[in-house]
Amino acid sequence: MLKRGFKAQSERRSVEIRKKFGLQPDAPLSARKVAAAYDILVWTEADIAGVSGDDLVQLTVTDPDSWSAFTMRVGEKHLIVVNSSQSEPRQNSVIMHELSHILLGHELTSAGLTADGHFVPTSYNQDQEDEADWLAGTLLLPRPALLRIRRTGMTDHQAMNNFQVSSQMLTWRIRMTGVDYQLSNARKRRARG
Template sequence: MTLPRGFKAKAEREALRLRNELGLRDTDALKVEALAEHLGVKVVSADRLIDRTRLEDLERVQAYAFSAATFQINNQSYVVTNPLRAPERQTSDVAHELSHIMLGHDLTEVREVNGMPFRTCRPDEEEQATAFGGTILLPRTLLLDAARRKLNPEQIAAQYGVTDEMARFRYNTTGVAKQQVRGSRTTNTWGAKA
């Protein structure tokens, strides 16, 4: 599956626009809770809605079957998160769900795991939400700034509160990794361009 033409560039512009609306610089860390509030979306931990043991049972039956989900109730959007996930993973999950909302995706497909129904989107919409969610958290301008400061993906993950996997994914798919390799080849040990 591939993203629609121009999707990545539009996502980058939108990520920077959202930061601007939140009063952040392009290189500031974005708190998904602040973005959710800005969008009028409520974020709720699933263990406030059901007993935590049900979540643990689901995890045993099918690991990672539930990370986060979006619901519309009385014209209010809710993102329900899985408290069993690490905070960094929850950040990515909320960004992904907020992306579905901002992209206007229709949660139409229902799947059932261990007697629990889950609504989901089409695979192409899932890919879009994954790409946009990552861009919201780590736009290319932020990654370029981090690379200039000699931060590797693990250090970027720690500084910006995302998973190592998310930082590596964005670092590699935005071309920042290749750009840094090319830049390091043209600089001699004294720091001057060769």
């Protein structure tokens, strides 16, 4: 469960970050640009030295849905490695999720190796995952953007292209913020006079 005030704090942070880029509160925000501004590296699996061709095929062709992204530290820098086989909207979302962990000061999850050679997390914090999910969604689709999408009659497809988000992310943010309900009630009040 999110701490009291976290959702409002996320909306404020979204506006602050957009201001750094000279953007309006309802403007699209690229996760890769945010990463660059915070001096966070973003690589794909192909950028990692020593990964064999067979391993790349395993990660991106044979079993591409087994992972989306992970973050690690390299010296003093954070490095986000993202699955290049996933769609651009999905990559934008998972990079923003990983950035959210960093911006929130979360501890990196440690990983261990199983007997059959698979990496698995050895620690997991659901509260931190929930916070990163919420902040990432807010950074990608803040409330002002959702209101603009609905008020201007932008189709879901247009909104997805404009904000580089998936259908699932758009639907989740609209549902979780209650934007449609808010606008419907406002229309009803205006109609009553």
